[in-house]
Amino acid sequence: MIRLLLVLFALAGCSQLQSPDTRAREAVAAAAAEGFSLPLDGATLDVPPGRLTAISVTTAPLGEGKLRGFARISLEGRLDGMPVSYVGDERFVVACAGRCALEGPPAPRLVALLEVLLQRRAALEAGDRERLASLAVPDARQQIARADLQAAAARPVAGWFIRIDRDEAMVGEAAPGAGQRQLILRHEQGSWRLVSGLP
Template identity: 35%
Template sequence: MRRLEDWGKLGGIGIAALALAAALLFFGPRLLGAAAGPEAEIITTLKEAEHDGVSLPVPGAPVPLVSRKIQYARIAVSVAPDGQSAEAYATLDFEGVLGTTVVSTAGVERVPFALEAGEWKPQPSVAPRLVAAVAALEARRRALAQGLPQELARLTGPGGDGGVGQAWAEAAPLRRRRLTVAAWYLRLERDEAVVTEHYRLEGDLPSRPVDTRGERPLLLVREGDQFLFSPGLM
């Protein structure tokens, strides 16, 4: 009987140890991050985002940008003197989709953070510069497809030609116009994004139907928290 009681105690201790190990596995990175300071906690937050299926809302787009691969490296954190906000700078390797459009990028990402209820939260997402660039690309695609030159003008940087670039010159004459984008390949730099767009433009001219597939270089220039198109590459 004594031996059974001893085994029961050992079993209880074993279960408690397993529960503690599971808790440390789940909460350990957070606890260690909090103990080590905001820099470690912010880095942990970004590394925890490295998985498939991260959903990033894109302003103006009907669907979110969804990751297939997201990876951060060379992360550096700068905490504000008041200790309530911070910025993380990192290289970002991202592959995902916006609806049926493939989005792939490599380059520099800047993620603002704010301290909320004792936790560091990314503002507004874990990839705000990528989202801003994709929002501009999607707005341009929509304006070209719908025939909105005034919207193209709004997306063009200072010194632009009102948005009437080569892409609009090709799309404007078409009836039943349809523009689809197979892929955007981006390289995010500090103040700009270099983009290669793989597109298909369909429609009708008075004399013949048009079905054009091609690649187009685009250049986005950062203006505050948004990106505008370089007038020469629209």
């Protein structure tokens, strides 16, 4: 009887007997407990332990022991020292081989969005109007053509506060001291594009 109970306790802790949603939730929780860094083009987003949460986690099978996870993710980190706060709809990959763990970043949509924001800053600093226009939807390009890029580049950025709902993102771009600009981006044709708040 005692041996049977020990076997049952061991099986209860086996991830293979847990639901896919539970396994994905625990994989995110493990990453959150350790903290992690997300490399970007020329920058790094550092998320300290305990600053990532996921709610409403669901999954779909990908085959070969992998799951596609869907969740509402919130995190706080620093992008090369600058505060970044985020909440949004995410899709991530969980690989299961005995134990389950994230394969890749827990917030790939955020990573892609940050890449565009960094490219925008680089284009502003370089005064590259053509590059900036390539990051925007066609309707926003006339605004870029008339904009004072030098003045926009001179505006310091103290933090980004980001929210992604489906295929739209709102970014609060904080200024030192007080004040905030709002940028809106839309995900279309596989990438994020600036819609308003330019340059």
